[in-house]
Amino acid sequence: MEGAALPEHRDWENLRKDQLPSALLQLLKTGFTHCSSKVLEFFPADQGGGKMLLELQDGQRIETVLIEHAGPKPRSTVCVSSQIGCKMGCSFCATGTMGLRGQLSAGEILEQLFHAKRFARSEAPVRNVVFMGMGEPLDNYENVIAAVKVMPEHAFGLALKNVTISTVGVMGRIRALGSEFPFAGPNLALSLHAPTQELRRPLVPSAKGLPLTELMREVDDYGELTGSKVMMEYILIADVNSSESCAHQLGELLANCRALVMLNVIPYNPTVSGEVNGYRPPTDAECRKFKFIVAEYRRRWDAPGNAGADGQAGAPVLCTVRWSTVPGQVR
Numbered sequence: 001m002e003g004a005a006l007p008e009h010r011d012w013e014n015l016r017k018d019q020l021p022s023a024l025l026q027l028l029k030t031g032f033t034h035c036s037s038k039v040l041e042f043f044p045a046d047q048g049g050g051k052m053l054l055e056l057q058d059g060q061r062i063e064t065v066l067i068e069h070a071g072p073k074p075r076s077t078v079c080v081s082s083q084i085g086c087k088m089g090c091s092f093c094a095t096g097t098m099g100l101r102g103q104l105s106a107g108e109i110l111e112q113l114f115h116a117k118r119f120a121r122s123e124a125p126v127r128n129v130v131f132m133g134m135g136e137p138l139d140n141y142e143n144v145i146a147a148v149k150v151m152p153e154h155a156f157g158l159a160l161k162n163v164t165i166s167t168v169g170v171m172g173r174i175r176a177l178g179s180e181f182p183f184a185g186p187n188l189a190l191s192l193h194a195p196t197q198e199l200r201r202p203l204v205p206s207a208k209g210l211p212l213t214e215l216m217r218e219v220d221d222y223g224e225l226t227g228s229k230v231m232m233e234y235i236l237i238a239d240v241n242s243s244e245s246c247a248h249q250l251g252e253l254l255a256n257c258r259a260l261v262m263l264n265v266i267p268y269n270p271t272v273s274g275e276v277n278g279y280r281p282p283t284d285a286e287c288r289k290f291k292f293i294v295a296e297y298r299r300r301w302d303a304p305g306n307a308g309a310d311g312q313a314g315a316p317v318l319c320t321v322r323w324s325t326v327p328g329q330v331r
């Protein structure tokens, strides 16, 4: 199919500032097949999918990962970047060591889907998008929201329930996201990683500007605004946040959420961040024990006739634990 040529560089810059996404929609309607970014290299993964190294028009580079899921109905997930680098500085994350080098425009976020679609096998079409590549999506709020709003349209054809925004939290923006999509919006994943502010601060330095109590209030408000579940992500790092007492504190914290939450425990993956701060992944036994303790809190709240966190008998299920061993799926 012959595509419409992109405007000259100067015009494209203007588009990025104030005309997206309506201008982008126009381009899509006319058969937009040219991208401002290009794939420099594709590293295929053994199990299907792979990692793309992209170059933006200003020469900066980002990564996009295509993950193929096997099964009776194979499908693919695209793990997109929202920024070049990240300023949040999480102590276990490779991107955090880069600092923030630039924001991606809505168009550059969407282009990652175009590229990924080209590499996805036709037997495993792209169905899901996760904002789990480089960057903090809520620190590039407007461009991310503009891109997400286009995803169900035209060539993308993605259901918003299959789009997940992962965040460490930025003051006021989880609540704003809830107001933006009160019904049938994208999923929210909160990178929690610690059950107390004291422990979270060194792992997620940006927590200084958003204390845990306030963060959890935003999550509760998000739950109320959207009626959606929130996925809590917890990277388990041996001897850092993996103790039994951490598991109990986490169980308490989640059981006291008003929002419905699921917990995704992810063993720390040194291959994606390199050896940093002497961090080690936990053993399988440590993972199982941690999960078992947190799950006990779920059972406690699940028991019929039990008082919930708000003291009301028969409160709904407050915490569902989903066990995951998918390091490498994320960066």
Ligand SMILES: C[S@@+](CC[C@H](N)C(=O)[O-])C[C@H]1O[C@@H](n2cnc3c(N)ncnc32)[C@H](O)[C@@H]1O
Binding pocket: 092, 093, 094, 095, 131, 132, 133, 134, 135, 136, 137, 166, 167, 168, 190, 191, 233, 235, 266, 267, 268, 269, 270, 272, 273, 327, 330, 331
């Ligand atoms: C790279 S971040 C991007 C999205 C957003 N900034 C966030 O932190 O949620 C996506 C996920 O990758 C996880 N991650 C980063 N470094 C990791 C590592 N070394 N091992 C396992 N997961 C890691 C993060 O904790 C987060 O849950």
Ligand code: SF4
Binding pocket: 086, 087, 088, 089, 090, 093, 094, 095, 096, 097, 133, 134, 135, 136, 168, 191
């Ligand atoms: S984990 Fe997310 S927020 Fe933290 S440094 Fe990495 S990309 Fe940024």
